[in-house]
Amino acid sequence: MTHVLDGNAVGDRIRGELEDCIETLAEAGVTPGLATVLMTEDPASETYVSMKQRACEEIGINGIHRKLDADAPAADLFAAIEDLNEDPEVHGFLVQMPVPDHVNDREVLRSVDPIKDVDGFHPENVGRLVAGEARYKPATPHGVQKLLEAADVDTEGKDAVIVGRSDIVGKPMANLLIQKAPGGNATTTVCHSRTQDLASKTRGADIVIAATGVPEMIDGSMLSEGTVVIDVGVNRVDADNEKGYELVGDVEFESAKEKADVITPVPGGVGPMTITMLLYNAVKAASIQEGVDVDLP
Numbered sequence: 001m002t003h004v005l006d007g008n009a010v011g012d013r014i015r016g017e018l019e020d021c022i023e024t025l026a027e028a029g030v031t032p033g034l035a036t037v038l039m040t041e042d043p044a045s046e047t048y049v050s051m052k053q054r055a056c057e058e059i060g061i062n063g064i065h066r067k068l069d070a071d072a073p074a075a076d077l078f079a080a081i082e083d084l085n086e087d088p089e090v091h092g093f094l095v096q097m098p099v100p101d102h103v104n105d106r107e108v109l110r111s112v113d114p115i116k117d118v119d120g121f122h123p124e125n126v127g128r129l130v131a132g133e134a135r136y137k138p139a140t141p142h143g144v145q146k147l148l149e150a151a152d153v154d155t156e157g158k159d160a161v162i163v164g165r166s167d168i169v170g171k172p173m174a175n176l177l178i179q180k181a182p183g184g185n186a187t188t189t190v191c192h193s194r195t196q197d198l199a200s201k202t203r204g205a206d207i208v209i210a211a212t213g214v215p216e217m218i219d220g221s222m223l224s225e226g227t228v229v230i231d232v233g234v235n236r237v238d239a240d241n242e243k244g245y246e247l248v249g250d251v252e253f254e255s256a257k258e259k260a261d262v263i264t265p266v267p268g269g270v271g272p273m274t275i276t277m278l279l280y281n282a283v284k285a286a287s288i289q290e291g292v293d294v295d296l297p
């Protein structure tokens, strides 16, 4: 029987433990503050940000939202970032990516105070992750690590193949999996658009992590029996329903499920974990900045 991993259940369990941390902070008079900045009218980004805000409200984090028009000058975004860097009530914040083309996204990431960079995208935090001294692990790969742990998938000595080399998922995922640490110690390959014979790589893997943004590009024929399949993709494809679209992953679920021992669905797999691990980083940010120890899950 294939184990279909329930990201909502694992996420809820971790959120429950984070609530205890928030209680500890409250006893010390601290409410964690997490701000989101949105500079786009892209519906998917709007949805993600409103989900992040709702999650803050539900768990007792002070959620703050800043919206900028997509055609506003870049200087407005940098001014908003500066405000949040200075605001003592904001322990962490993120600028939802992608930003419009007229804004230099690297400069955006560098402008966030590293201690408030709950995405873990600032070069200082990337360096800490690579060095094995992570402060804020990027939420999606950290969520994948927690999902694997919840499914009793031991990564040690396994062949892990990541498909996708983005700064948000592929690269930090690889850095987590190669660490000499629990949830790491995997022999890790990162595949991408220039990889030759992708299927031979995925067929040789014990663990496949798909993060390409290409709907259903990995199917069962590209997998061996018994593989652990983690699907990070969330793709809107046209559908004949009320919304006009449906969400599909980077993995063709039905054929992959035939081969996999463990697989994540879309939606309901990695997605809820991403938001949970963002909350985790917000709690950690408050704990570090206010000097209050908490017992993070």
Ligand code: GUN
Pocket: 094, 095, 096, 097, 098, 119, 139, 140, 168
């Ligand atoms: N866009 C897609 N994923 C993310 C994320 O994890 N953080 C931010 N800031 N933007 C994103």
